[in-house]
Amino acid sequence: MTLPTHEEHHDLGARFTEVNGMEVVGHYGDVGEELRRLQSLAAVLDFSFRSRLVVVGADRTRFLHSQCTNDINRLKPGQGCYTAVTNNKGRVQGDANVFVLPDEILLDAEPGQTAELTGRFQKFVVSDDIEVIDAAPHYGLLTVQGPRTDDVIGSLGLDAGLPAEPFAGIKIPHPVLGEIYLACHPRLALSGADFFVPVASLGAMLDKLIAATQAVGGGVAGWDSFEHARVEAGIPRFGVDMTETNLAPEAGIGSRAISYTKGCYVGQEILNRLRTFAEVSRRLCRLQLTAGVGSRPAQGAKLTKDGREAGWITSVGALPESGKLSALGYVRKEWQQPGTPLQIEGGGVATVVAIIGA
Structure with missing residues (x-):
């Protein structure tokens, strides 16, 4: 599916790619510079390719509470939060950023998840007064990420500052752009803001954000640089670093996504039992790839230790300026100690940096 702002990005020199069948700006010609903007200044990215669902109805809060791992x-x-959606065996079926609005609850999820999450929710609807609506045709998503995000927001003239609490949001009625929803959302563990904007105003809002980020030395960025920064920050992504084969605690999202004190939800019994009585045998770890990595290892490349199977790689992020590679991957508990070197299938060494979420 094509981005609503395809022509605007094309005029900026965008090189397009696809993620889960959705058109994405891969980069604008200089991934290294775009990464610098994300990590040191501020960059605007068009995330309108992501899934956006709205849940309405009198029972929306109670229903989602019974479907999600968070409270x-x-x-x-x-207010809002990050949450996972698990099956009755505690395995991850999806994740979402949750934003509670006065009359609805907005879910921002991975691209291609609209049908899966809608089907999952509808499977459990009995007599609940809820409706799940695809919001993507109506609202786009632009995000500003980087340490200078507050300066960018302050220069927009919206008569509103960025909320301080992560996932907190405000509605901003704009005389020209329409009703905008601004949320505090540091997607790379630095500083960040999401703008949910009416599709008809997406181009105009994109222009404003580009000008504001350029004023602090930043500018546009694409998916390639964002993925590099995400891997370096140790943030797992559903469909890549965690799938329905993974228990939620394996992916290191427990502290952010799971409430162990809330009421009943799908998968609760298994997750609580794991926390109280057991320990997962593998954990997602940050890895540094060195010593003869001649090419970017493929997703799924096996890791071994002294000839024994130790895990596998899930994501790789190249750091253009240094030539080094960082990665995320699952490592068995015997070899999770930081500094442990592991052999990569096809050549090279992956050194454990840290356990995600530890």
Whole structure:
């Protein structure tokens, strides 16, 4: 599916790619510079390729609370959280960023997840007063990421600053752009903001954000640089670093996505039992790839230690300026100690840096 702002990005020199069948800006010609903007200044990215669902109805909060691993009941309008969706065996079926609005709950999820999450929710609807609506045709998503995000927001003239609490959001009625929803969302563990914007105003808002990020020395960035920064920051992505083959605690999202004190939800019994009585045999780890890595290892490349199977690689992020490679991958508990070297299938060494979420 083509981005609503395809022509605008084309005019900026964008090189396009696809993620889960959705058109994405891969880069604008200089991935290294775009990475610098993300990590040191501020960059604007068009994330309208991501899935956006709205849940409405009198039972929306109670229903989502029963479907998600995090505590949705505690959230008030203007608040939000990150959550996972698991099956009855505690395995990850999806994840989402949750934003509670006065009359609806907005879910921002991985591209291509609209049908899967909608089907999952509808499977459990009995007599609940809820409706799941695809919001993507109506609202796009632009995000600003980087340490100068606050400066960017302050220069937009929106009569509103960035909320301080992660996932907190405000509605901004704009006389020209329409109703905008601004949320505090540091997607790379630095500083960040999401703008949910009416599709008709997406191009105009993109222009404003480009000008504002350029004013602090930043500018546009694409998916390639974002992925490099994500891997370096140790942030797992559903469909790549965690799938339905993974238990939620294996992916290191427990502290961000799982409430162990909330009421009943799908998968709760298994996850609570794991936390109390057991230990997962593998964990997602940050890895540094060195010593003869001649090419970018493929997703799924096996890791071994002294000839024994030790895990596998899930994501790789190249750092253009240094030529080094960072990665995420699952490592068995025997070899999770930081500094442990592991052999990569096809050549090279992956050194354990840290356990994600530890």
